[in-house]
Amino acid sequence: MTPRPNLASLVSGLALLALGILLVLDAQGTVDLGFAYVGPALLGVVGAALLASGLSSRRRD
Amino acid sequence: MAGSERPPELPELPPERPAEHPSERPRLVRTRRGRLIGGVCSGLGAHFGVDPILLRIAFVGLAIFGGVGLWLYLAFLLLVPEEGASAPPLRLLRLPWRLIAGVAVLIAAAAVGLPAASHPALGSAWAVGVVVGTIALVGIAALGLRMALRRQVSAQRRSDPDRRPTPDQRLWGFLALAVAVTAGILLLAIAGAWLAGTEPHLAAWAVVAVGAALVLAAFARARRLVIPALAFALPVAAVAAAHVDLHGGVGERTYRPATLAQLRPSYSLGAGLLEVDLRDVQLPPGDTTLHVRLGAGQAVVLVSDQVCVATHARVGAGYVGALDRDSGGLDVNWVHRPSAPKGVPRLLLSGRVGMGTLIVADRPLGRGGGFQPGAYGTNDACRGAFQQRAVR
Numbered sequence: 001m002t003p004r005p006n007l008a009s010l011v012s013g014l015a016l017l018a019l020g021i022l023l024v025l026d027a028q029g030t031v032d033l034g035f036a037y038v039g040p041a042l043l044g045v046v047g048a049a050l051l052a053s054g055l056s057s058r059r060r061d
Numbered sequence: 062m063a064g065s066e067r068p069p070e071l072p073e074l075p076p077e078r079p080a081e082h083p084s085e086r087p088r089l090v091r092t093r094r095g096r097l098i099g100g101v102c103s104g105l106g107a108h109f110g111v112d113p114i115l116l117r118i119a120f121v122g123l124a125i126f127g128g129v130g131l132w133l134y135l136a137f138l139l140l141v142p143e144e145g146a147s148a149p150p151l152r153l154l155r156l157p158w159r160l161i162a163g164v165a166v167l168i169a170a171a172a173v174g175l176p177a178a179s180h181p182a183l184g185s186a187w188a189v190g191v192v193v194g195t196i197a198l199v200g201i202a203a204l205g206l207r208m209a210l211r212r213q214v215s216a217q218r219r220s221d222p223d224r225r226p227t228p229d230q231r232l233w234g235f236l237a238l239a240v241a242v243t244a245g246i247l248l249l250a251i252a253g254a255w256l257a258g259t260e261p262h263l264a265a266w267a268v269v270a271v272g273a274a275l276v277l278a279a280f281a282r283a284r285r286l287v288i289p290a291l292a293f294a295l296p297v298a299a300v301a302a303a304h305v306d307l308h309g310g311v312g313e314r315t316y317r318p319a320t321l322a323q324l325r326p327s328y329s330l331g332a333g334l335l336e337v338d339l340r341d342v343q344l345p346p347g348d349t350t351l352h353v354r355l356g357a358g359q360a361v362v363l364v365s366d367q368v369c370v371a372t373h374a375r376v377g378a379g380y381v382g383a384l385d386r387d388s389g390g391l392d393v394n395w396v397h398r399p400s401a402p403k404g405v406p407r408l409l410l411s412g413r414v415g416m417g418t419l420i421v422a423d424r425p426l427g428r429g430g431g432f433q434p435g436a437y438g439t440n441d442a443c444r445g446a447f448q449q450r451a452v453r
Contacts, residue, residue, distance in 0.1 A: 005279040012287045013275030016294050020269030023301050027261040035378060035391035038302035042295055049287055056284070 011052035015045040086110075090144045091137070091229075099232055100144065101137040143229045150229060171198055189311060193251060200244025207237035242288075249292040257300035258307030258331070258356055258415075265301065268294045303377025305356040305415030307331035318342050327352035330360075338363040340423075344406035351408060357416040364408060366423045369401035369443035374412040374419050381412070383421040384438040402445035 019041055026033040089108040091100030102120060106113035123130030139151040171194070179190025210233055214226045226234070257264035271290045278286050309329040317338040318324045328337050328351075335355050340363050353360050364370055373396045374381040380389035388395045401407035412419040420426065422437035 006282045006284045007279075008287055009275050009279035009284050012290065013272050013277075013279060016268060016272030016275060016290060018272075019294065019298055020265060020267075020272050023265035023268055023298060024262070026301055027265045033302050035302045038298050039391065042298055045295070046291065049291060053284075053287070 007056040008049060008053040012045070012049040015048045019045055089141055090146075091141050093144045093228055096228070099134070099138045100228070101134055101141065104141065104144070105137070138232075143227070146227075146229070150233070171195070189251075189255075193248065196244050196247050196251075200241050200248070203237045203240035203244065207234060207241060210234045210237065246288065246292040249289055250296045253293040254296040254300050254305075255307065257297040258305045261301060264297045268297050300415070303357075303415040304375075304413075305332075305377065306354065307356045309354070309356070321345065324349075324351075326350065327354065329354035330356070330358070332357040334358055335360045336363070336425075337361070339368075339408070340365050344368055344408060346404045346406055348407050348409050351410050353410065353412045353419070355412075355414045355417060355419070357414075359418045359420065360412060360414055361420045361422065361426065362410060362412075363422055363424065364438070366438055367406070367442050369399060369405050369407040370410060370421055370440055371398040371407055371443075372396070372410045372412065372421060373398070374410075374414070376412075376414045376417070376419060378416045379414055380418045380432075381414075381420075382418070382432040382434060382437075383410075384423070384440040385435045386440075387432065387434045399440065399443040401443055405442050405445065407443075 022031070022033060022037075022041065025031045086108055089104060091104040092107060093100060095103040095113065097103075097117070102113040102116040105111070105116050120130040120134055123133065140149050142149040175191045175194040176187055179187035179194070210230055214230055214234075217224050217226075253264065253267075256267065271294055275286055275290050306329075309331045311332045312330075313334045313336075314328075314330050315336045315338065316325075316328055319341045321342055321344065324339070324342055328335060332355075335353065335358065337351070337353060337360075339351075342365075344365075351362070353362060370384060372381070372383040374383070374388075374393065376389075376393040376395075378391050379393070381387060381393055381395050383397060386397055410421065418432075420432050420437075422432070424437060426432060426437065
């Protein structure tokens with residue numbers, strides 16, 4: 001049986017993957033990102049990482 | 062009395078020498094009991110007979126206003142012995158002279174070597190190299206201290222398995238780790254911001270790669286990579302959102318063309334202070350276009366009060382003040398395009414600043430650099446004020 005992945009790393013990684021893809025699209029000129037989009041996205045990434053970290057530490061306890 | 066019982070984990074302390082007279086103050090030590098961090102305030106409170114809470118408030122206040130409190134606290138931490146210890150952590154007079162000389166020579170080598178190494182590698186951005194090098198050296202020193210403390214604790218355990226680290230060893234170990242981690246996070250953040258400002262494509266793909274690596278690491282149950290990954294990726298995103306372009310160098314640039322022929326169509330700088338002084342240039346009647354681009358910092362355009370200025374400013378995060386108007390915030394896209402009376406020169410200014418300020422003024426800003434709309438020009442040339450004055 002494969003071990004259960006670390007939730008904080010998994011959620012943070014997926015959030016950063018999504019953010020990175022947005023940044024690639026911005027660098028290519030496909031989308032024009034400003035703080036109006038990136039600000040909430042950054043908060044979302046940090047919030048998801050904290051939430052996942054909190055949930056995984058509760059699970060360990 | 063329950064309050065006077067010694068906690069079981071604390072080692073037995075030698076009794077402090079009792080005061081010979083009741084009015085005599087106890088010896089100044091950093092107490093083990095009642096401490097929040099290093100026992101400085103509780104020790105000072107016991108020595109002077111003052112409530113430690115008042116001293117803590119004073120230290121925090123001094124730390125906020127000028128940072129004196131932090132340095133003072135650090136000095137007490139190093140120079141006042143812990144309760145039960147015979148000597149303070151830093152015994153300046155008893156340190157071997159080779160150690161003092163070695164540290165002094167290393168600091169001198171860093172002070173001379175960092176700027177010398179940064180100049181050829183980074184040119185006008187040499188200050189960035191000095192900052193990065195200093196952070197790296199401080200981080201390495203903190204890591205070295207942490208490792209030395211761990212070795213010391215291990216040696217103590219080998220000689221006495223029941224012996225636990227002293228509160229001072231725990232405190233210094235924690236502080237060293239905190240400084241080393243902070244230095245690492247800062248270096249990652251600077252690397253991310255620099256990469257995003259110079260190679261946005263590469264930086265964006267680097268964030269994708271970091272995200273993918275984190276997902277893979279999750280299946281190896283690694284959880285300590287989250288903070289370094291975020292420390293790198295978040296500045297990349299912030300710099301990309303502000304469209305900061307760090308090409309063009311770092312530092313302070315002043316351009317003062319004297320004639321129209323010397324006026325360039327565009328001026329740019331990566332980061333720092335960019336000043337374009339057009340007050341000596343006789344602009345012809347009609348439109349003259351000027352582009353100003355700055356990655357991060359302050360851009361100042363100085364114009365004669367006989368020139369009508371039309372501004373189109375885009376600022377990722379910051380402030381734009383143009384003569385009698387201003388705007389600020391995130392994603393600022395500010396257009397003010399007044400028409401000029403016939404025969405009056407009009408400057409069409411296109412400004413792009415990633416993070417920072419764009420100022421248009423009729424003279425250099427005063428000390429402190431504060432801009433007030435209307436205090437540095439009123440753009441009256443667009444209303445024909447100077448033309449009418451000349452006709453009269």
